Amino acid sequence: MKKTIITVVALSIIGFANAQTPEQRGLEIAKAAEKADLGFNSSSVQLKMTLKNKNGQTSERSLTTRTLELTEDGDKSLIVFNSPKDVKGTSTLTFTHKVGSDDQWLYLPSIKRVKRISSNNKSGPFVGSEFAYEDLSSQEVEKYSYKFLEEKNGLLIVEQDPVDPKSGYTRRVVSYNKNKGYRIEKVEFYDRKNALLKTLTYSDYKLYKNKFWRAGVFNMVNHQSNKETRLEFNDYNFDVNLTDDDFSQVALKRAGN
Amino acid sequence: MNAIKKVRDKSNRFAKQWAEFVIKRKWYVLIASLILAMGLGSQGNMEFDGDYHVFFSKSNPELEAFDALQEKYTKDDNVILVLSPSNKNVFTRDNLSAIESLTAEAWNTPYSSRVDALTNFQYTSAQGDDLYVDDLSYESELKSESEIQQIKQRALKEPLLVNRILNENGSVTAINITVRLPGEDSAKEIPEVTAFVREMIANFKEKHPNFEVHSSGLVPLNTAFFEASMRDLMLTMIMLIIVIITTFILTRNIYSTIATLVVVMFSIMSAVGFVGLMGIKLTPPSSVFPTMILTLAVADSIHILITMLQKMRKDGLSKIDALTESMRLNFMPVFITSLTTVIGFLTMNFGDVPPFWDLGNITAFGMTMAFLFSTTALPALMAILPVKSKVKQKEESKLIKANWYTTLGEFVVKQPRRLTIISLVIIGGLTYLATKNSFNDEFINYFDESVEFRTDTDYISDNLTGIYNIEYSIGSGESGGINNPEYLKNLNAFENWLEEQPEVVHVNAFSEVARRVNRSMHGDNEQFYRVPDNREEAAQYLLLYELSLPFGLDLNNQINVDKSETRVTVTIENVTSADMIVFAKKGEDWLKNNTPEPMHAIGVSPTLMFSKLGFRQADSMFKGNIIALILISLVLMFALRNFKLGLLSIIPNVTPVLVGFGIWALYKGQINTGMVIVFGMTLGIIVDDTVHFMSKFLRARRELGYDAKQAVIYAFETVGKALVTTTLVLLAGFAILSTSSFALNSYMARITVIIIVSALVIDFILLPSLLILTSKKNTSIKANN
Structure with missing residues (x-):
């Protein structure tokens, strides 16, 4: 009996001394990534979204995204559609929350009205693309539970399980680049039956203000439907100095016109 | 000599x-x-x-046309589970809860990409000034009697449900599981789906002995x-x-x-x-x-x-x-x-x-x-x-x-x-x-009555919906053209014409979505249950609606990436091959005579093949x-x-x-x-x-x-x-x-x-x-x- 106790104590001491649990390590990495990106305040960027089906038929949309950094709660963002023509000026405003569902509004210029979007459905595709709304929204640490899997060529592989039961995924497997400010290189998405659904690859990274890594291209491939969506970003502008007023419903209407 | x-x-x-x-x-x-x-x-x-597919040679034009349609939208092989509660009323708390749990379980079917059921139907309504899209019945075991009655009323009025997922008097309902088979080894993939579905049905019957379950669809056919x-x-x-x-x-x-x-x-x-x-x-x-x-x-x-x-x-x-x-x-x-x-x-x-x-x-x-x-x-x-x-x-x-x-x-x-x-x-x-x-x-009818697939399918045809269908991919001729009011009006007219045909059981057309969203955008006013008459409105309503849909229940199976074509699925009674061919042709001719050229389409489907x-x-x-x-x-x-x-x-x-x-x-x-x-x-x-x-x-x-x-x-x-x-x-x-x-x-x-x-x-x-x-x-x- 005595021996067992000693062994257990000894083992736990070794355990604590050498490594955290995979869960702790995972959370630590996510927090480090968040910290690395802290302090950008606000940004604005133009992007082109290209949808491609199995046969290579494509369809394009062009968008402008503005983001406001918040520390006490999730970031705020505003997306404006510049094309196709019949949705030009349509814009969405999102308040991400660290806990609970995000708030989201859509401005429809054709009827000059702002409509709230059902908050419990955010796992559907974003404008017919392979991105779900939840893939594009601000990645708050609190939205997942974490498990560190392995380290491979300087990449830290972490499994993230969404907290929200309405999420379309059972888990995501994220590769963080330890040497490049914990920027994300790749995310694999597993659907509700835990089969690999999509892979998102980030490329053409650029370092802004000597601190913030931003990818020039997001490429999402759906392995089940063989469809693809590519986001191509122009240069980020970190000097827009946006404020809370630029992320209100009034601003939403204004942005669309 | x-x-x-x-x-x-x-x-x-x-x-x-x-x-x-x-x-x-x-x-x-x-x-x-x-x-x-x-x-x-x-x-x-x-x-x-x-x-x-083995019955069709690579050069078979009907197969080519059907594959082209599936690649444009989504490739849909399916299993349809038909549930008949013994009390002949789907709308009770217990029955809805049972359907809801089976629907959730159905998402775990190998290769599944979509599950359509009564409970997860995306019901669209106006709430105040907002568009509200949600499951028709979520957490059914917590619903009150009056809420269940409301769900019943809504369901029986829903054209997308009746004669497809629900019969007219609400006594039989279906869960349609869409699977996307990789098609690399059908000898492995199909039995995998079948084994899962059979076990799921067995477990469901054990837990809910008051339900009769019949299954059909393309996977059971295979x-x-x-x-x-x-x-x-x-x-x-x-x-x-x-x-x-x-x-x-x-x-x-x-x-x-x-x-x-x-x-x-x-x-x-x-x-x-x-x-x-x-x-x-x-x-x-x-x-x-x-x-x-x-x-x-x-x-x-x-x-x-x-x-x-x-x-x-x-x-x-x-x-x-x-x-x-x-x-x-x-x-x-x-x-x-x-x-x-x-x-x-x-x-x-x-x-x-x-x-x-x-x-x-x-x-x-x-x-x-x-x-x-x-x-x-x-x-x-x-x-x-x-x-x-x-x-x-x-x-x-x-x-x-x-x-x-x-x-x-x-x-x-x-x-x-x-x-x-x-x-x-x-x-x-x-x-x-x-x-x-x-x-x-x-x-x-390739299978005689000793085969369960045949008897189950006959049951489904007799009690809920048809098994045979024809699909048309109807183009608008321009990128984003499906929001063109003229296109929507013609599509709506085609939908109406199809509904009038005696052999038609159900029609699933994008014009129905356009009507439904338009109504909800106007405070659920029945007068607006018609296609929008302004292109920007139609496009922006669609954008809003699409942003509101959950995982797996999107419109990608109905609209192509360019938003230039939509898919019309017509469910037909059991008719002979000759009648089926005549019907498909009738539809093609109607489009030729009543719509502009880009909308002309040919009918395709496994049934037609x-x-x-x-x-x-x-x-x-x-x-x-x-x-x-x-x-x-x-x-x-x-x-x-x-x-x-x-x-x-x-x-x-x-x-x-x-x-x-x-x-x-x-x-x-x-x-x-x-x-x-x-x-x-x-x-x-x-x-x-x-x-x-x-x-x-x-x-x-x-x-x-x-x-x-x-x-x-x-x-x-x-x-x-x-x-x-x-x-x-x-x-x-x-x-x-x-x-x-x-x-x-x-x-x-x-x-x-x-x-x-x-x-x-x-x-x-x-x-x-x-x-x-x-x-x-x-x-x-x-x-x-």
Whole structure:
């Protein structure tokens, strides 16, 4: 009996001394990534979204995204559609929350009205693309539970399980680049039956203000439907100095016109 | 005619030398045969392919059109589970909770991409000024009585649900699971889905015994194809027993029976090896190949064995002499009949349905090997086995039998003209009837009522919705054009027109989504249940709606990436293939007459592909049949060494098929794809009767100097019995196949039975009559010589 106790104590001491649990390590990495990106305040960027089906038929949309950094709660963002023509000026405003569902509004210029979007459905595709709304929204640490899997060529592989039961995924497997400010290189998405659904690859990274890594291209491939969506970003502008007023419903209407 | 005599002597000499060689080297020959059969057999690999796509060749235009549509939207194979609660009301707290939990479980189906059910239906409504999209019934166990009543009212008014997911009085509902099979190995993927779904249903029934569950859809169809293949492969065992019994009765000799068994087993082993070497995956039509080979191969052995035993019993020859003599007499006839059978089966390659290519090629290979083994392993084995004979025992019964055939011969000889006329009138009448058959490839009716897929599908058709559908991909001609009000109005008009058609059960069109969202954007005002009349509005409503949909329930299965085309799915009652084709055409014509050109579309769907399969197969087989007829007639001319009789043989060879389809018109009146191949196939088989009868007739004329009438009687006496026995063996084989639960096989076997019987009757009545009538002008062939 005595021996067992000693062994257990000894083992736990070794355990604590050498490594955290995979869960702790995972959370630590996510927090480090968040910290690395802290302090950008606000940004604005133009992007082109290209949808491609199995046969290579494509369809394009062009968008402008503005983001406001918040520390006490999730970031705020505003997306404006510049094309196709019949949705030009349509814009969405999102308040991400660290806990609970995000708030989201859509401005429809054709009827000059702002409509709230059902908050419990955010796992559907974003404008017919392979991105779900939840893939594009601000990645708050609190939205997942974490498990560190392995380290491979300087990449830290972490499994993230969404907290929200309405999420379309059972888990995501994220590769963080330890040497490049914990920027994300790749995310694999597993659907509700835990089969690999999509892979998102980030490329053409650029370092802004000597601190913030931003990818020039997001490429999402759906392995089940063989469809693809590519986001191509122009240069980020970190000097827009946006404020809370630029992320209100009034601003939403204004942005669309 | 010296040249011909030389050829005959040569072939006789060859056959004799062959026989002597085989008998002398019996052990080597036997071991070589064994090694060949085992060697081929070891390459054997029986894999099944149940995917319904196997019925369509790569170049099939209906398949191409359907694949193109699926690639534009989503590839949808499905399982539909139909739930019938015993209280005949879906809308109770317990029932809704049960449906909700089964829906959640259904998401775990392998390869599933979407699950549509009553509870997760995305109900759209206005809440204040906002668009609200949510599950029709979420967390159903917490709902109050009034909330459940509200859900019921909403559901029964929802055009997207009624007659698709829910019946009109709310007593039966469905869960539709869409799966996206990678299509890399259907033999693995389909059973994986099926096993999961079956277990899910079993668990559900255990937890909720008040529910009846029926399942159908494309995946269960594929499974039914799989299972039909395996069941029909099992028929081989029954046929094997029949072969043993028949051989024993006909030869009354245990060693002959063993030798026959060895030959047919070797032939089948070789054919199985062929399947493996060629990488053929078995499908219901091709899985009957062992039974086919058994049926056809046994005749070769029986001919050789009966002659040998006769020579021993009647003429008192020694075993070796009798064997050599039998080989000499039978080598050419067995060669010729095998050749015609092989030609007949190879013509299946002219068709447009790949499983029948496989059936034709495997059987043709098996028959070639059967010929080889019948002329090597069989005599070698008979030379080894201690066969004894009881001389002249059955003389009396033989005489009686001979008398029966003689009587028939005399009967025919007395009135050839009258019999010819009567036969031709009957054949003419039945030929006319044969044209009254119509094609019907309703794939559900491929399975008889002993198959669960069939009964479940019938239940679903009777109680909830249709299983057959047609899809149109309707273009707008411009990127984003589906939001053009003109397009939406035309689409809506098409939807309305379809709804009015009597055979239509349900229509799923994008115009319904546009109407529904427009209504909700106007505070659920029924007056706005119409398509928006402004393009920007339509586009922005759609954007809002799409942003509101959850995982897996998006519009990608209905709208293409460019938002320039939408998919219209029409569910149809069970109608015949011909009506299905007419309906699809009617829809195409309506679009042509009422909409601008970009909106013109052709109807496509698996149902339609099967509907057109029979016609396509018939068209493509036509050429093959003509070639088979020419080739086989040429073989006959060569075998009989007589041009005129070769030409005459076309009549008894072609008429049985006409008679067969004439009788079929009276029996069923509907023919399927499987029956299209019977012309070439039966031609190769029934031609044997003609060959035997005509060659004996000719021998009597040429060698014995008989006149036509005497020659006919001689032919009856010498081959009458042989023809009857081989016909009986063939009938046994095809009768067994006709018990198949799979109509492509059972109908094919049934009409073959009719054709084989007709062939025998025609060869006994019409053929001799014609032989006498055509011989009258030149009284004796010998005189001509």
